[in-house]
Amino acid sequence: MWLPLHTRRYVRYSEAMDENQGSPKEERANAFKTLIGKVYFHRVPSYGNTIFYSLGFLALTCLTVLVVTGITLAFMGQTWWLTNPWGIYVRSVHLWTVQAFIIVLLAHILVGFMTSGFRPPRRMVWVFGATIFCLVLIQTEFGYGLRGDFSSQYRAVSGADFWNGAHLGYWLNPLNYTQAFALHVAIIPFAIFALFIAHYLLEHTYGIARPYRKDVPYTMVAANHRILFLRGGVLVALILALAALFHSPYVAPVRIADVARKDPGLMMTTLLAEFDRTSDTATYFDSIDPYTFDTRQVYITAPYEQYILDNGNQDAWAAFENEPADLQQADLQQAEAYANATDTSAFASSTNPVIVMLNTLVPMAQGGLYESLLNQENPTANNTYVLRFLDDTGALHAKAASLDMSTAEWGMAKDETGSVFKLPPGSWWLLPLGMINSAFGLLSNPYGDRDAAVILGLIMLLFVAFPYIPYVNRLPKLLHLAPFIWGRTQGKRPRQAEPENERADTA
Ligand code: HEM
Numbered sequence: 001m002w003l004p005l006h007t008r009r010y011v012r013y014s015e016a017m018d019e020n021q022g023s024p025k026e027e028r029a030n031a032f033k034t035l036i037g038k039v040y041f042h043r044v045p046s047y048g049n050t051i052f053y054s055l056g057f058l059a060l061t062c063l064t065v066l067v068v069t070g071i072t073l074a075f076m077g078q079t080w081w082l083t084n085p086w087g088i089y090v091r092s093v094h095l096w097t098v099q100a101f102i103i104v105l106l107a108h109i110l111v112g113f114m115t116s117g118f119r120p121p122r123r124m125v126w127v128f129g130a131t132i133f134c135l136v137l138i139q140t141e142f143g144y145g146l147r148g149d150f151s152s153q154y155r156a157v158s159g160a161d162f163w164n165g166a167h168l169g170y171w172l173n174p175l176n177y178t179q180a181f182a183l184h185v186a187i188i189p190f191a192i193f194a195l196f197i198a199h200y201l202l203e204h205t206y207g208i209a210r211p212y213r214k215d216v217p218y219t220m221v222a223a224n225h226r227i228l229f230l231r232g233g234v235l236v237a238l239i240l241a242l243a244a245l246f247h248s249p250y251v252a253p254v255r256i257a258d259v260a261r262k263d264p265g266l267m268m269t270t271l272l273a274e275f276d277r278t279s280d281t282a283t284y285f286d287s288i289d290p291y292t293f294d295t296r297q298v299y300i301t302a303p304y305e306q307y308i309l310d311n312g313n314q315d316a317w318a319a320f321e322n323e324p325a326d327l328q329q330a331d332l333q334q335a336e337a338y339a340n341a342t343d344t345s346a347f348a349s350s351t352n353p354v355i356v357m358l359n360t361l362v363p364m365a366q367g368g369l370y371e372s373l374l375n376q377e378n379p380t381a382n383n384t385y386v387l388r389f390l391d392d393t394g395a396l397h398a399k400a401a402s403l404d405m406s407t408a409e410w411g412m413a414k415d416e417t418g419s420v421f422k423l424p425p426g427s428w429w430l431l432p433l434g435m436i437n438s439a440f441g442l443l444s445n446p447y448g449d450r451d452a453a454v455i456l457g458l459i460m461l462l463f464v465a466f467p468y469i470p471y472v473n474r475l476p477k478l479l480h481l482a483p484f485i486w487g488r489t490q491g492k493r494p495r496q497a498e499p500e501n502e503r504a505d506t507a
Pocket residue numbers: 052053054055056057059060063105108109112113115117118122125126128129130131132133196199200203207208209
């Protein structure tokens with residue numbers, strides 16, 4: 001029967017809606033059945049009960065486990081998750097669920113791509129889903145930052161460089177633990193949840209996409225929820241078992257005290273670089289300059305003045321300040337020679353105020369007091385000063401290289417295990433970032449972080465907007481990959497024409 005276009009759309013929409021409504025009788029009988037009736041898919045195309053269309057549910061299962069384990073971790077705190085056997089187990093479940101989540105999501109994306117499941121009117125289903133995927137990748141890095149081991153330190157420093165390169169350093173600073181915590185346990189999960197609701201409501205309204213070719217046979221069948229939950233149960237059991245067998249790694253973090261004890265000369269040269277504002281932090285530029293603090297004030301005068309206030313020593317800083325500029329320069333040069341000398345006996349009775357300060361600060365650092373004072377200078381649990389100082393010493397990069405996890409070694413993908421083949425795996429999903437770095441020679445480029453952020457940002461944008469990009473969005477149809485998914489069902493031709501809500505919109 002001929003109907004005007006707008007009426008046809010209305011019929012299709014209402015039929016699609018009916019497909020997922022529960023029985024009105026049941027709904028009135030029981031509140032939970034009413035809710036389930038509203039949320040479930042009730043009728044699906046015959047291929048809709050295969051594993052390929054359970055992937056969205058499996059992703060939701062992972063998200064639920066992540067929220068439950070994540071809230072437990074946040075509630076119990078860092079000491080618990082690093083030292084208590086149950087804490088280590090829950091942390092490992094969280095990590096293995098992330099691994100499962102990303103594998104499931106990649107498979108879910110592949111099915112959506114191969115079957116052109118993003119065609120109108122489902123384009124926004126893809127857009128919401130793809131945005132979730134980008135947020136999940138970001139979420140993993142903030143998660144590693146919370147762990148509290150060496151990996152957290154190294155990833156935080158590399159991540160900060162990346163965000164600074166992306167011009168977002170002011171808003172996203174992984175060196176600030178409080179901020180990373182808020183982002184990881186509240187802000188990003190909330191955004192993911194909101195996007196998921198939008199994703200699911202749309203998909204539930206439209207139903208599973210029908211084949212894009214008329215000659216693909218299918219029937220409409222009842223959705224099999226039993227098999228769906230069985231698959232979810234198997235996945236959770238697998239995660240729990242893997243977490244029991246292979247714990248999330250822990251390598252002790254680097255402390256300033258370790259550097260100062262192991263190599264006092266390095267400690268001194270770093271302090272001097274902070275003093276005369278020539279350190280990496282003092283001269284940091286990466287398309288924006290987020291480290292606007294004065295390194296002399298933060299790393300030298302503030303801890304030193306605090307120390308002499310408590311101990312009543314003579315104020316070498318005041319003496320230095322009162323000197324003429326040329327004498328200050330000479331003092332700094334002599335202090336440089338002192339820091340690099342193998343035999344320091346010639347400086348034993350030196351009254352050079354810079355050397356006096358070094359001789360106060362280095363023992364303070366060796367005893368752990370210096371790091372505590374730096375932390376006190378930050379108003380909240382913010383590790384920016386400590387981590388930037390450690391980065392200036394070069395100790396973080398040296399340790400990362402010794403563990404095979406420097407950026408040049410594509411180390412994030414290996415985590416602290418030093419090998420891609422050891423379990424649990426690192427964040428292998430960052431391999432494309434390593435490839436971009438190598439392919440474009442970004443590691444040796446002073447603007448490398450900015451360029452990597454721009455390239456990655458563009459890739460993410462193309463990925464999110466994919467259903468809206470003309471011609472490119474036809475690629476899956478041209479490749480004709482869908483039979484691999486649909487071909488598993490030998491359904492009969494439908495007895496009556498099913499609503500194909502997408503056909504009118506593609507026309
Ligand atoms: C938290 C993450 C996600 C959850 C919980 C989720 C959940 C779901 C569910 C339950 C469905 C319906 C059944 C199914 O096809 O499995 C679905 C469909 C869909 N999802 Fe997702 N999804 C997520 C992420 C994504 C991502 C990252 C993408 C793509 C970039 C995506 C694209 C799609 C598409 C295109 C469909 C429609 C498939 C069709 O009708 O043939 N989703 N999603």
